Amino acid sequence: MSKILKFDEDARRKLEAGVNHLADAVKVTLGPKGRNVVLDKKFGAPTITNDGVSIAREVELEDPFENMGAQLVKEVATKLMMLLVMERPQQLFSLKPW
Known part of the structure; x- marks a missing residue:
């Protein structure tokens, strides 16, 4: 199968x-009036949740370019969370009075 290439505005719109x-x-x-979402799994019973991380993990889009956009957001969020988790102990240590 050959690669499908998109450029410029078309690529940005899909992402x-x-x-x-x-x-x-x-x-x-999100928020105090946040609603629940039903996640349909390939196996097992559907899951009802209001956890954004669980919902994001389950998102798989049919269009490959749109799916790339969703996967990029998940990757950035994961890396940012890891960065914040790794930075927090150093901040607490540096703020500790001696």
């Missing part, structure tokens, strides 16, 4: 659409 699909799935769970 942005994937980001927006992921954001739309997660944003309904």
Whole structure:
């Protein structure tokens, strides 16, 4: 199978659409009036959750370019969380009075 290439505005629109699909799935769970989302698994019973991380993990889009956008957001969020977790002990240590 040959590679499908997209450039410029068309590529950006597809990636942005994937980001927006992921954001739309997660944003309904945010805030004091956050709602639940039903996740349909390939095996087992459906899961009802309002956990944004669980929802984001389950998002797989049919369009490969939109899926790339969603996967990029998940990757950035994961790396940012790891960076914050790794930085926190150093900050606590440096703020400790001696």
